[in-house]
Amino acid sequence: MFDIHNLIRPHLRDLGPSATIQETFRGHATILLYAAENSFGSPVTGVSEKGMNRYPDPLQWKLKEKISRIKGVPPMNMFIGNGSDEVIDLLVRACCTPGTDHVLVMPPTYGTFERAAAVNGVDVRKVPSLPDFQPDMDAVAEAIDEHTKIIFICSPNNPTGNTIDAEVVESILVNFNGLVVLDEAFINYSRQKTAIGLLRDFPNLVVLQTLSKAWGMAGLRVGMAFASEDIINVLNKIKQPYNVSETTQELALQALEQVEQINGWIKQTVAERENLAQNLAALPFVEKVFPSEANFVLVRFADATAVYKFLLGKGIVVSDRTATPGCEGCLRITVGTPEENKIVLQTLSKFGA
Numbered sequence: 409m410f411d412i413h414n415l416i417r418p419h420l421r422d423l424g425p426s427a428t429i430q431e432t433f434r435g436h437a438t439i440l441l442y443a444a445e446n447s448f449g450s451p452v453t454g455v456s457e458k459g460m461n462r463y464p465d466p467l468q469w470k471l472k473e474k475i476s477r478i479k480g481v482p483p484m485n486m487f488i489g490n491g492s493d494e495v496i497d498l499l500v501r502a503c504c505t506p507g508t509d510h511v512l513v514m515p516p517t518y519g520t521f522e523r524a525a526a527v528n529g530v531d532v533r534k535v536p537s538l539p540d541f542q543p544d545m546d547a548v549a550e551a552i553d554e555h556t557k558i559i560f561i562c563s564p565n566n567p568t569g570n571t572i573d574a575e576v577v578e579s580i581l582v583n584f585n586g587l588v589v590l591d592e593a594f595i596n597y598s599r600q601k602t603a604i605g606l607l608r609d610f611p612n613l614v615v616l617q618t619l620s621k622a623w624g625m626a627g628l629r630v631g632m633a634f635a636s637e638d639i640i641n642v643l644n645k646i647k648q649p650y651n652v653s654e655t656t657q658e659l660a661l662q663a664l665e666q667v668e669q670i671n672g673w674i675k676q677t678v679a680e681r682e683n684l685a686q687n688l689a690a691l692p693f694v695e696k697v698f699p700s701e702a703n704f705v706l707v708r709f710a711d712a713t714a715v716y717k718f719l720l721g722k723g724i725v726v727s728d729r730t731a732t733p734g735c736e737g738c739l740r741i742t743v744g745t746p747e748e749n750k751i752v753l754q755t756l757s758k759f760g761a
């Protein structure tokens with residue numbers, strides 16, 4: 409049976425919660441003299457209902473309740489981070505003892521998985537994906553041992569844009585007794601269903617989502633993890649007590665009111681992605697446009713570096729992936745507004761002319 413307490417690092421097992429007021433007192437205080445805040449107020453007014461002189465809710469309950477109504481996940485099964493990048497770092501730190509344990513990634517994939525491990529002095533086992541960017545299951549089975557603590561999967565995957573087959577994800581969940589972290593940063597642009605529904609059956613699953621992509625709030629830094637209560641409790645225990653600021657919590661609540669606008673943008677982005685992909689594929693110097701379920705397309709060019717420099721000269725910056733193993737000769741182009749995409753296509757039509 410999977411038990412997160414067997415997976416986390418030994419020194420964390422007996423660590424108690426941090427001493428925020430929410431741990432010691434619940435209810436309404438008329439005089440609040442607990443946290444050594446400035447009782448007079450804050451020089452910045454009008455940005456926060458609560459007053460910026462006060463510490464924010466360390467567990468962000470209001471925000472979690474709002475997200476709960478949208479995602480159908482109970483607040484107790486939710487963790488909010490300073491971006492999902494914070495959650496990735498916390499998961500590595502919770503589970504992996506440097507020098508002993510390792511994580512497994514399947515490149516080409518999101519670089520932060522590997523980076524979070526490297527920053528923590530934790531080894532990374534890389535099992536390159538198959539040419540269709542699906543996991544190489546035989547090689548994964550061969551690479552894992554009792555020190556493999558986390559397998560990171562990204563679906564839709566960055567930078568390739570494909571989704572990972574649901575049966576493959578389930579097979580990893582069934583056969584691997586460590587944590588399976590499924591990063592769904594781009595799920596809103598995909599036809600694939602979220603794996604949130606699998607949480608009931610798989611206590612070793614962590615699903616990551618973010619407000620940075622479809623929700624248009626990358627500048628705010630809000631990432632979400634959905635997982636068992638046991639896993640969420642571990643993350644809560646080791647995070648910085650006030651990891652999500654008051655402003656962030658309030659603005660995230662505002663953003664989450666705008667579901668209609670977000671759904672409109674998602675539809676437009678998907679339509680623009682398909683149009684961009686089709687037009688790119690028709691260019692003579694394009695070798696391949698990889699099918700995408702995200703808000704970008706990965707494109708292989710006959711001479712990607714020349715195209716990259718050409719675009720740069722016209723003030724258009726895309727992501728150069730020529731040095732990414734598995735993405736040789738490729739650029740990753742984010743879907744822009746209809747006007748931006750038109751300019752990109754018009755500009756590219758003049759390449760080599």
Ligand SMILES: *Cc1c(COP(=O)(O)O)cnc(C)c1O
Binds near residue numbers: 492562617620
């Ligand atoms: C953009 C992105 C994220 C988002 O990270 P935040 O820290 O929430 O901004 C997470 N995972 C992947 C694969 C991404 O591309």
